[in-house]
Amino acid sequence: EAQVTQNPRYLITVTGKKLTVTCSQNMNHEYMSWYRQDPGLGLRQIYYSMNVEVTDKGDVPEGYKVSRKEKRNFPLILESPSPNQTSLYFCASSMGQGVGEKLFFGSGTQLSVL
């Protein structure tokens, strides 16, 4: 089944403890992106990647890192999480080097930083 898979689904952690949220797609999509969803703010783009080894900042990149070593994987790294990073995170992918036809979304990762 064609899909975007995120792990974990839920994560509770403490301030300063490094964590990684994984994202994998099996559709051979070139474009991948991370969003965070907050009440009243909608979805905001954190980082995106147009292809392997090509990443760029979105609207709210502070406190996050990403890497794109393989086409299918696009992990989101929080080196030193803080409470203001408590949010619902979505990974998405799309065919082509841009957003293109449409984005396919993962099921989300609910992160709580205490």
Add this chain to the structure above:
Amino acid sequence: AQRVTQPEKLLSVFKGAPVELKCNYSYSGSPELFWYVQYSRQRLQLLLRHISRESIKGFTADLNKGETSFHLKKPFAQEEDSAMYYCALLTGGGNKLTFGTGTQLKVEL
């Protein structure tokens, strides 16, 4: 800078009533607009895009460049339409999708 505004956080209508979810945008270039929907316990998914000029699940949306709007409409709301709806604007040469803050549609019996 580009911006998408959805003025209503919550819209509640009765089944069978017409629905209009408002979306206004601000962008100096040629806009490409989308509506995404998130049903309860499901992933966010594309509902429709203005280029396709299609009707999906009875919903339509027309791009009005004069009013910089892309309102989503349906003549008769159904219970299964209850969901969160996001308007989105494509910019950055096709690399950036800017979302509005979303409107929760609740269809009551």
